[in-house]
Amino acid sequence: xxxxxxxxxxxxxxxxxxxxxxxxxxxxxxxxxxxxxxxxxxxxxxxxxxxxxxxxxxxxxxxxxxxxxxxxxxxxxxxxxxxxxxxxxxxxxxxxxxxxxxxxxxxxxxxxxxxxxxxxxxxxxxxxxxxxxxxxxxxxxxxxxxxxxxxxxxxxxxxxxxxxxxxxxxxxxxxxxxxxxxxxxxxxxxxxxxxxxxxxxxxxxxxxxxxxxxxxxxxxxxxxxxxxxxxxxxxxxxxxxxxxxxxxxxxxxxxxxxxxxxxxxxxxxxxxxxxxxxxxxxxxxxxxxxxxxxxxxxxxxxxxxxxxxxxxxxxxxxxxxxxxxxxxxxxxxxxxxxxxxxxxxxxxxxxxxxxxxxxxxxxxxxxxxxxxxxxxxxxxxxxxxxxxxxxxxxxxxxxxxxxxxxxxxxxxxxxxxxxxxxxxxxxxxxxxxxxxxxxxxxxxxxxxxxxxxxxxxxxxxxxxxxxxxxxxxxxxxxxxxxxxxxxxxxx
Amino acid sequence: xxxxxxxxxxxxxxxxxxxxxxxxxxxxxxxxxxxxxxxxxxxxxxxxxxxxxxxxxxxxxxxxxxxxxxxxxxxxxxxxxxxxxxxxxxxxxxxxxxxxxxxxxxxxxxxxxxxxxxxxxxxxxxxxx
Amino acid sequence: xxxxxxxxxxxxxxxxxxxxxxxxxxxxxxxxxxxxxxxxxxxxxxxxxxxxxxxxxxxxxxxxxxxxxxxxxxxxxxxxxxxxxxxxxxxxxxxxxxxxxxxxxxxxxxxxxxxxxx
Numbered sequence: 001x002x003x004x005x006x007x008x009x010x011x012x013x014x015x016x017x018x019x020x021x022x023x024x025x026x027x028x029x030x031x032x033x034x035x036x037x038x039x040x041x042x043x044x045x046x047x048x049x050x051x052x053x054x055x056x057x058x059x060x061x062x063x064x065x066x067x068x069x070x071x072x073x074x075x076x077x078x079x080x081x082x083x084x085x086x087x088x089x090x091x092x093x094x095x096x097x098x099x100x101x102x103x104x105x106x107x108x109x110x111x112x113x114x115x116x117x118x119x120x121x122x123x124x125x126x127x128x129x130x131x132x133x134x135x136x137x138x139x140x141x142x143x144x145x146x147x148x149x150x151x152x153x154x155x156x157x158x159x160x161x162x163x164x165x166x167x168x169x170x171x172x173x174x175x176x177x178x179x180x181x182x183x184x185x186x187x188x189x190x191x192x193x194x195x196x197x198x199x200x201x202x203x204x205x206x207x208x209x210x211x212x213x214x215x216x217x218x219x220x221x222x223x224x225x226x227x228x229x230x231x232x233x234x235x236x237x238x239x240x241x242x243x244x245x246x247x248x249x250x251x252x253x254x255x256x257x258x259x260x261x262x263x264x265x266x267x268x269x270x271x272x273x274x275x276x277x278x279x280x281x282x283x284x285x286x287x288x289x290x291x292x293x294x295x296x297x298x299x300x301x302x303x304x305x306x307x308x309x310x311x312x313x314x315x316x317x318x319x320x321x322x323x324x325x326x327x328x329x330x331x332x333x334x335x336x337x338x339x340x341x342x343x344x345x346x347x348x349x350x351x352x353x354x355x356x357x358x359x360x361x362x363x364x365x366x367x368x369x370x371x372x373x374x375x376x377x378x379x380x381x382x383x384x385x386x387x388x389x390x391x392x393x394x395x396x397x398x399x400x401x402x403x404x405x406x407x408x409x410x411x412x413x414x415x416x417x418x419x420x421x422x423x424x425x426x427x428x429x430x431x432x433x434x435x436x437x438x439x440x441x442x443x444x445x446x447x448x449x450x451x452x453x454x455x456x457x458x459x460x461x462x463x464x465x466x467x468x469x470x471x472x473x474x475x476x477x478x479x480x481x482x483x484x485x486x487x488x489x490x491x
Numbered sequence: 492x493x494x495x496x497x498x499x500x501x502x503x504x505x506x507x508x509x510x511x512x513x514x515x516x517x518x519x520x521x522x523x524x525x526x527x528x529x530x531x532x533x534x535x536x537x538x539x540x541x542x543x544x545x546x547x548x549x550x551x552x553x554x555x556x557x558x559x560x561x562x563x564x565x566x567x568x569x570x571x572x573x574x575x576x577x578x579x580x581x582x583x584x585x586x587x588x589x590x591x592x593x594x595x596x597x598x599x600x601x602x603x604x605x606x607x608x609x610x611x612x613x614x615x616x617x618x619x620x
Numbered sequence: 621x622x623x624x625x626x627x628x629x630x631x632x633x634x635x636x637x638x639x640x641x642x643x644x645x646x647x648x649x650x651x652x653x654x655x656x657x658x659x660x661x662x663x664x665x666x667x668x669x670x671x672x673x674x675x676x677x678x679x680x681x682x683x684x685x686x687x688x689x690x691x692x693x694x695x696x697x698x699x700x701x702x703x704x705x706x707x708x709x710x711x712x713x714x715x716x717x718x719x720x721x722x723x724x725x726x727x728x729x730x731x732x733x734x735x736x737x738x
Contacts, residue, residue, distance in 0.1 A: 023724060027731045126581055133588050137595050144599050153603035154615045160599050161549055161612070164592050165540055168556035171585065172533055175560050178581070179567030182574060206526075233618050300618075583695050590692040594685050601681055 008062040008069050011051040011077050012117055018043025019110035026103035033092055033102045037454065040106045044085045051077045059486065065185060066124035071482035075332065076120035076256050082465075083249050083339050084113045086347070089458035091241040093451060094350040100146060100239070109245065112138035116253035123264065125174050125184040128257055132170070132221065135253045136163050139246055143238040155237020159246075162220065162230035170217025176210030186265040193268040214261065215276065221254035222310050225284040235303035240353055240360070243299055244346030247306040248339045255313060255335055262317065263328065263487050274321040278411050281318055285311025285422045293429050298349060299360040301429060302342070305386065308426060309338055315415045316401045320488075322408030328484040329477070330401035336476060337393035337469055341385040344462030347455070348379040354449050365433055367442030372449070376437045378459055383430040385466045388423050393469035398423060525566035532559035544611045546600045550593065557589045682734060693722055 006013070018040065025032075025039045055074030061067060088106050095102055115134025122128045140163060144156025178184050181192040195201040220227040235243045266273055288307030295301035313334050319327025349360055352375070358364055369376035385392035398419070405416035469476050536559060539552030561582045568578015604610055700707075700715050707714075729735060 020721065020724060023728055027724075027728055030731065126584065130584065130588070133591070137591060140595050140599060144602055147602040148606065150603070150606040151617060153599065153606050154617055156599045157546060157603050157612070157615065160596050161540075161546070161553075164553050164596065165556075167588075167592070168533075168536070168553055168560065171557065171560045172563070175563045175567065175581075178577070179563070179571065179574070182571065184577070184581075236618050580699075583699065587692050587695050590688055594689050597681065597685055 004060075005062040005067075008054065008057075008060060009067060009121075010054050011047060012114055012121070014043070014047040014050045015081075015110060015114040015117055018047060019107050019114065022103060022107045022110065026101075026107075030103075031101070033096070036103045036106055037088060037092065040088050040110065041085060043110070044081050044088075048078060048081045051081065061123070065187070066127050067121050068123040069121065070486035071479065072256075072259070072484075072486050073121040075479050075483040076252070077117050079252060079336055079339060080113050080116045080120070080249065082461075083245070083252070083343065084109055086340075086343050086458045086461060087241055087245040087249075089454045089461075090244065090343070090347040090350050093354045093455045094239060094241050097354055097356045098146060098239075105142070105145060105241075108138040108141055112136075112142070112245075112249065116249060116256070119253050119260070120256045123186040123260060125178065125186065125189070125261075125265070128260060129167075129171060129174055132254070132257060133167060135250055136167070136221070139163075139250055142242045143234055143246065145242055146239050149239075151237040152239060153237075155234040158230050158237075159234035166217045166220030166227070169213050169220070173210045173213025173215075173217060176206050177214065180204055180207045180210065186260060189265040190267055193266065197268050211266065211273075215273070218254060218258055218261065219280060222251055222258070223307050224280045224310055224314065225287045225307065228284070228288070228307050231307055232300050232303045235306070236297060236300045236360075240299065240346055240350040243303075244343045244350070247302065247342055247346065251306065251310065252335045252339060255331065258317065259328070259331075259487055263320065270321040274318060275411075277314055277318045277321060278415060281311050281314035281415055282418055283311075284308070284314060285419065289422050289425050289429075293425065295429070296362050297360055298362060298365065298433060299346075301433075302345060305426060305429070306342065308422060309334075309342075309386075311422070312398065312401060312419055313338075315405050315412075315419055318412050318415055319401065319404035319408045322405075322410060322412040324404040324408040324412075325484060325488050326400065327404040327408065328487060329480050330397070330404050332480045332483055333400055333469075333473070333476060334397040336480075337385070337397040337466070340462050340465035340469070341382045341392070341394055344459060344466060345379065345382040345386065347459055347462065348375050348382070351375060351449070351451050351455055351459075354451065355446070362433065362436055363443055365436045366440035367437070369438040371442050375451075378463055379437065380434050381463060381466060383433055385470070387427045387430045389427075391467070391470045393466045393473075396470055396473045522566055522570040525570075526563055529559045529563035529566065532556075532562065535559075544613050546603070546610045546612050549612065550596050550600065553596075554589060554593060557585060557592075561585050686729060686734070690722060690726070693719070 021043055022036055022039050025035050029035055051074055054069065055071070055077075057069065059068070059070040062069070087109060091105055092102055095105060112135050115131050115136070115138070118131030118134060119128055122131055140156055140160040143159045144153045146152035174184070177189060181189050183189065183192075192201065196203045196207075216227065220230075223231040235247060238246060262270075262273065262277075285308045288304050288309075288311060292301050292304035292308065295304060313331050316327040316329075316331030316334060319330065321327075352358055352364060352368070353360070365379075368379070381392065385394035388394045388398040390396075402416045402419055405412045405419070533556050536552045536554075536556035539555065540549050543549055543552060564578050564582045564585065568574050568576070568582070600610065603615065607615065696718065697715070700711060704711055
């Protein structure tokens with residue numbers, strides 16, 4: 001270790017220091033929610049500033065080429081910081097009535113963020129695995145955060161068992177790829193594969209098996225069909241702010257892993273893995289949407305719809321493999337837009353559940369538009385954005401991916417058609433919630449709830465992002481094309 | 492008395508047998524043998540995960556899978572000179588990750604056991620529709 | 621090819637060993653079905669009571685979990701100790717930070733009352 005290495009990993013250090021600071025605050029003054037949240041937000045702000053400062057340096061590597069600082073790292077780190085900050089802001093309104101502590105929640109969440117940030121910067125298979133574990137282990141704990149609630153623990157155990165099962169599969173693949181290529185560095189794996197593609201090296205069955213296992217492990221993590229079985233229960237059972245985080249943070253983190261793995265390591269073989277991604281994307285978005293249509297529980301419905309969104313993002317990857325680098329830009333833009341709109345939708349559910357005992361059934365939303373007009377308007381906006389209606393961020397995200405897929409041609413263009421059909425089908429179940437909010441009478445006469453200032457602040461941020469990135473996508477596109485450029489230059 | 496005599500006869504046979512098996516295994520210095528063994532262990536773990544209903548047994552199966560991976564890693568590291576000491580490093584990291592995972596998993600199993608009073612996963616179906 | 625015969629022979633020997641031992645024990649042992657005291661672990665002394673498969677209190681698990689979490693740090697400390705001469709001061713500082721974070725975790729558990737015996 002030397003001085004410049006420490007500077008390059010400064011964002012990671014800032015993230016971990018934030019988590020530790022929250023713990024220390026809770027040790028010194030236990031049970032002070034405001035102090036905890038202030039510490040967390042200040043720490044995250046510092047992390048964002050450090051990320052930006054370090055990110056303005058020219059791209060470099062640290063720790064013998066295992067850790068890479070480039071535009072992709074900076075972009076994803078900032079996205080993770082935003083996601084975690086919003087989740088922490090949304091949490092107290094849900095946690096306080098259920099007597100759940102905020103300090104542990106924030107600490108564990110920030111530790112998960114440091115894992116995601118490690119993924120976004122790793123160009124070494126082993127470090128990618130470590131980052132993945134550091135990201136998902138806190139996720140298991142968070143899913144079971146309401147430990148006296150039997151739904152929460154049930155979701156947690158399903159998430160944990162299938163999650164660690166997939167980690168073992170991923171690791172088995174890693175062992176074989178490492179043993180047969182002789183290195184865990186992404187670039188070395190890529191150079192071996194280039195030789196394989198040029199027929200200067202034989203392609204051993206062990207290597208093929210290794211990549212198959214790696215792909216399966218990652219497919220579990222992003223909940224692609226047919227590896228999605230843990231998703232609905234884990235999402236429905238978890239406390240609502242946690243569900244919001246789980247549907248966004250680990251998903252974007254796992255996509256960061258996919259980018260580093262498929263684009264950088266497996267880049268030379270993209271013609272070979274393209275069919276796999278096409279099949280995964282087609283089944284994932286179709287099945288996710290079909291099952292979402294039949295759900296009466298909004299949290300469960302959004303869980304299935306998040307599976308469908310995974311499929312849309314995979315279309316971006318397929319477009320890249322089909323020869324259109326803009327596909328990666330689409331994937332990254334979709335990840336960012338999806339983060340804000342999905343977190344916003346879950347925040348509205350969490351706000352409604354401030355009154356303990358309120359379920360996330362569709363009936364809860366009846367008459368919401370008249371009873372709590374602001375929440376109704378915001379929920380409508382987020383759902384419209386998830387559907388992909390202009391001028392929201394969701395529309396532009398879908399547009400970029402569809403354009404790239406159409407230009408790629410062939411079977412990828414077929415995926416674009418399937419995406420449009422799916423988005424139309426998805427409109428049905430998203431808009432059903434809107435219909436309930438404005439055309440049904442409220443089920444109970446309970447007076448409207450008062451929501452905390454933090455909740456309103458977080459909702460405002462999510463709304464602003466959803467609208468701004470829809471109206472002025474250029475705000476984000478510059479960073480994203482730099483990030484995608486860094487990826488393709490390496491791959 | 493007779494048990495003691497039989498035991499006295501069988502014990503040396505057993506020990507010599509174990510030694511012979513060890514010699515035979517040590518005699519076959521091939522990477523493939525270890526990889527096949529690791530694959531079999533991994534498959535046993537996977538089967539256990541899919542077939543058992545007890546959450547603790549499933550956790551143990553996952554640990555078995557991770558240990559199978561470790562065996563493959565150590566075998567690669569000792570047979571392929573180019574990999575150097577990397578095998579040991581990766582194996583130790585995997586052990587640390589496995590321990591962290593087991594800790595989190597057991598904590599979750601305890602939490603759900605307190606709620607449901609059963610470790611059988613197919614009875615965790617409150618959310619099935 | 622002779623190697624395969626070796627393996628087959630050992631497989632046969634290993635499997636038959638188990639059954640031979642059980643069979644021999646079954647043949648040699650003399651049975652006395654009426655006497656319940658033969659089934660007890662100790663034939664003399666006070667009778668045992670309770671079920672052998674009794675459950676341990678859940679509070680033991682928390683200690684076990686804490687033990688595992690802190691025990692695994694030794695994996696890294698051993699490696700660090702081997703190369704300590706090459707790392708010197710930077711290695712010392714790294715390990716100080718590592719152990720410091722772990723100690724903070726312990727302090728947290730202490731403060732939250734996890735270490736109280738319940």
